[in-house]
Amino acid sequence: MAQLNMVQAINLALAQEMERDDRVVLLGEDVGRDGGVFRVTEGLQERFGAERVMDTPLAESGIVGAAIGMAAFGLRPVAEIQFLGFAYAAFDQLATHASRLRGRSRGRFTCPLVVRTPYGGGIRAPELHEESSEAFFCHLPGLKVVVPSGPYSAKGLLLAALRDPDPVLFLEPTRLYRMIREEVPEEDYTVPLGTARVAREGSGVTVIAWGSMLERTLKAAKPYDAEIIDLLTLNPLDLETILSSVRKTGRLVIVHEAPLTCGLGAEIAATVAAEAILSLRGPVLRVAAPDVVMPLPKLEDAYLPTAEQIQAALDEVLKY
Amino acid sequence: MAQLNMVQAINLALAQEMERDDRVVLLGEDVGRDGGVFRVTEGLQERFGAERVMDTPLAESGIVGAAIGMAAFGLRPVAEIQFLGFAYAAFDQLATHASRLRGRSRGRFTCPLVVRTPYGGGIRAPELHEESSEAFFCHLPGLKVVVPSGPYSAKGLLLAALRDPDPVLFLEPTRLYRMIREEVPEEDYTVPLGTARVAREGSGVTVIAWGSMLERTLKAAKPYDAEIIDLLTLNPLDLETILSSVRKTGRLVIVHEAPLTCGLGAEIAATVAAEAILSLRGPVLRVAAPDVVMPLPKLEDAYLPTAEQIQAALDEVLKY
Amino acid sequence: MAEETLATFTIRRLAVLDEHGVADEPLLPALSEEELLRLHELMVLARTFDQRALALQREGRLGTYPPITGQEAAQVGSAFALDPTDRVFPSFREMGVHLTLGYPVDRLYQYWAGDERGQRAPEGLEIFPVCVSVGSHIPHAVGAAIAARYRKEEAVAVAYFGDGATSKGDFHEALNLAGVFRLPALFICQNNQWAISVPVKEQTAAVSLAQKALAYGIEGVQVDGNDVLAVYRATREALERARSGGGPTFIECLTYRMEDHTTADDAARYRPPEAVEAWKRKDPISRLERFLTGRELLDDGKIADVHTQAVATIDAAVKAMEAIPPPSPAEMFDYTCANLGRRQVAQRQEA
Amino acid sequence: MAEETLATFTIRRLAVLDEHGVADEPLLPALSEEELLRLHELMVLARTFDQRALALQREGRLGTYPPITGQEAAQVGSAFALDPTDRVFPSFREMGVHLTLGYPVDRLYQYWAGDERGQRAPEGLEIFPVCVSVGSHIPHAVGAAIAARYRKEEAVAVAYFGDGATSKGDFHEALNLAGVFRLPALFICQNNQWAISVPVKEQTAAVSLAQKALAYGIEGVQVDGNDVLAVYRATREALERARSGGGPTFIECLTYRMEDHTTADDAARYRPPEAVEAWKRKDPISRLERFLTGRELLDDGKIADVHTQAVATIDAAVKAMEAIPPPSPAEMFDYTCANLGRRQVAQRQEA
């Protein structure tokens, strides 16, 4: 088993699935010759040819729209959007079409499409390169949203996404691309969609995070008896894992790097407030970015949730 | 004072503000010669000319994008998107630009823009004509989101929006356009943005709704001792009104016609779970559409929250 | 140096029949007598479908409906040229295309009655669901063409849309992609000269829509959209080009929307009746009838038979449509995705 | 009837100086000697700014940076033609435009160091913030032109963007709107032939970008983008057209990106060094220098002075930029909106 970083793990998953299934075709800006701006698709065009790893014009809506047509007619396209901030231009295609094609055609056409995109902050990049607007996409019935938290889950989730019969938005936490190395099996394995992972067991408080914030949460929560849930799939939520942990601990903190208001943390907190309220001993706290636009690098650290903020929230809920 | 329906109230607000402020310019598909597909802008092109009531080509992103440029250079544009379902194509302009221009230019350019659009279900219309995806837009710091619940609030909120220094998404509940008549003063008045209205006082349970669901909620909750909050502004939330009511009643039901998961109800419930948990006597319930796409007319009634569902939720929370 | 000409472009216009139904013989497409008569039957069927839909809507038996009357030649003529394996991406105003391709008539009505099940194309017909969101379906044709080429299938991907759709970003991104990849795709614009109340002159400053093809380095042509033979001919040519690796074509069918935009619209608010009157004289069905009568393929009696047959077909379809039991709420869930989340499963049970 | 020509279009290409700096005299724009020398100074300043930025980035004193080297003629030549009241909508690779218009040099660096405050244009300069999201700013120019016309202001709205941006839907929607309303707007494309790793030949099948104007019924022209006098001349013409009610123009400046896409890119991965070498011979600065030397307006000594002056300006700007205290977290809130919500007020206090 090799020690891989997340870029390598994703590259491996793509390569192996392309080998296994010739319906898998990649498309996007700079995914071919350049191997992607983060090198995630490096070497794949050489290996599989320009028909399977297609460099496209600069047109996010067109890329996702074309991928929908490909998916409906027998391919398994993987569309790369260069950064999540540029997926806003493809929002209409995702909301109006990818997530609805099965319904609109009453099952005659389906859309087994994966849209991959780097997301999240902490990389000191220009505007729109550090968005973490996952919540927009979790409000689209018919679209799955997935976020790996390390190389192992990246490979397994991506293989699951590539085999899912419906569209999946696969968000890759850019800050983690090369930060973590893990054992990643060469063999075929999937991490099932819709299932969260208990990253650390504990009994005093439940903490839920995903992507790059999981890493930060794990560090910040070290001194606490916290059960830490790595969400992995943001939509549909793994309600069982969440609720049973909260029922056990009676306390909940959610950590995300998106702005607080209407972030995914809201849905998790609301679900708990509806279904596990009697187990709660204190407030459900969300540690999130403030309700402002993600700033440029000079203020990035002031924006992203810090270990101290996570600890302050833990201290607060543990008072009850 | 005249008895007006909401279409007339909005038309009146537009006409009066155009009279008062020659920076106000309308643009959109069919807003001019045709007076809008719902007749909301009827007569305005005749009265104010084609320079101030501009029929545009069919291009939602272009319309909102152009309106941003107009707003930055001294106008107060009102862009109509024909139905909220077609605003997805303008999502990038709203998310990337309208809501960020002040920040990106550090205050040098601002974006006093109103985007008006009919929204919501219950009108037996084709696909994408009955979306209620308000939550997407509430997760955009820098953009205000407003929903009137009747002719009076429609006029007052629209005048407030037209005078706001920042962009406002003004969602018009289509089902109510001609359903309710109310006294609407001829005089100038505003209903302030960011302030909810207690539509009915009560003490047993707080119920929060907006737009077309308010009407349904008021009817359904008649037999209950419910305090009913008409949210009016969806972003920023009037936390004070919400929290002080919940602190009083100890119970909360939220009603919206958008799909449950990641709807705006989640943010309200989460806020209460964080800030008023100790006042809560029971679960916070959300009555919402299921997590599926808004269906065509034949299944519309099976999708939208019903009076019975609202009552069932009230009965449920009142058990505690 | 200096100022020089970088490139020169020409946009062609094609017509076969004049307004009196007289043909430019060398341009007549190779169609048998049966095929010519079939074109006529299909156009009559399309109009009969349409006028019945308007009547049904007035009686509350259909929902909002966008009539096609006046556009039968553009729709029937183009669809008649297609192979059954070709992939069709309609907008919402191409019922003549559906009918020509053999889409079940009752299902078409079922859709316009507000029931998604009407949009499930039968196996053997590669027709995407009607797209109400103007222009956003055009990129799907690009993807379908990529898939066809990749899988070495003969199919051409054909997107239909209106003049208004040409202003949308998705039109642009799609045609540009199709040009870059030289795809087997066909973009058929029904320029009916109106997008609700906006006339095409206010939709774009270009003197034709066909010239928009130049932006993408692809073939573009304008045809008389009320001339079914010209439409057929241009479509065939484009299909042959596509199938032989010559890349995509943009066809502008210049026609006219004879009715209101939809049953929710009142065109009298924004366009003078005279404009419509002038276009009545260019009616695509009478034009073909004059041609066929001139060739003695048709006479008044036969025309009456065609109408009777169309009415019978439509009567039967309406009856069949109205016999379909309403959808169950579980339907909403069953086609959201293959594997519902837990919450959705619970919601489905409650629905 | 029959097949006829509907319309014929021509796309022009304009050049004034050849590669040796020899001018096509009748095409020389009316520029004084001072102005010609000023063009040279500005181009040298732009390059000096750029090369320093690359050095600063390597030292970690700037963030990711997109170099402009090779594109100075296209940027300086066009911006030099503008009035200060004109409204400029830059993409992210037009620092030569900023410098020509007199944007404070330290603020430009400040922005690329990751500080939004660098994007607040000083009063008197109507320059929108740099737009990283490719092409999405083009509609803003349309709106600015509408506002100018409505308010009877003389200003022309000028959007800058790259070849890649022409594939975006927003480019299309914007140019079409500008055409329909015949707006005082100018669309200046820096066709540097690359969009990161994608060459312009794979960006579109059109043989020129200029011809995309035909889709909108507006004027389109290609200019030698490494010829500052041609760019200036074409821009002047377009501005005059705009100001006199003649509507918008699309100008394609054919140039070349001499460096990596940004400091985060490695162009060696996808393009051969020979291509870059060939373009070195077309360097816009040496070309103008040859022209000015030929006219005895410049000599080696004066060129050295210009460089010394540019370096001094840049030195001072870097110093000034690095003396700016870092932004406070409250900044994030203060420019989100004028009236913060309660929650934001609380968050601001905690930040």
Ligand SMILES: Cc1ncc(C[n+]2csc(CCOP(=O)(O)OP(=O)(O)O)c2C)c(N)n1
């Ligand atoms: C993206 C989008 N915007 C607006 C609408 C509302 N609308 C429906 S049809 C239409 C006009 C379409 O014009 P055109 O493309 O010419 O097609 P036609 O109706 O003439 O067939 C409009 C504006 C829509 N359905 N989709």
Ligand SMILES: Cc1ncc(C[n+]2csc(CCOP(=O)(O)OP(=O)(O)O)c2C)c(N)n1
């Ligand atoms: C909408 C969008 N998609 C993708 C990107 C990532 N990206 C940044 S620059 C660039 C290429 C731009 O090419 P071009 O328009 O030719 O401008 P140039 O970089 O050559 O100046 C890409 C793909 C982006 N910034 N915005």
Ligand SMILES: [Mg+2]
């Ligand atoms: Mg039309």
Ligand SMILES: [Mg+2]
């Ligand atoms: Mg470029």
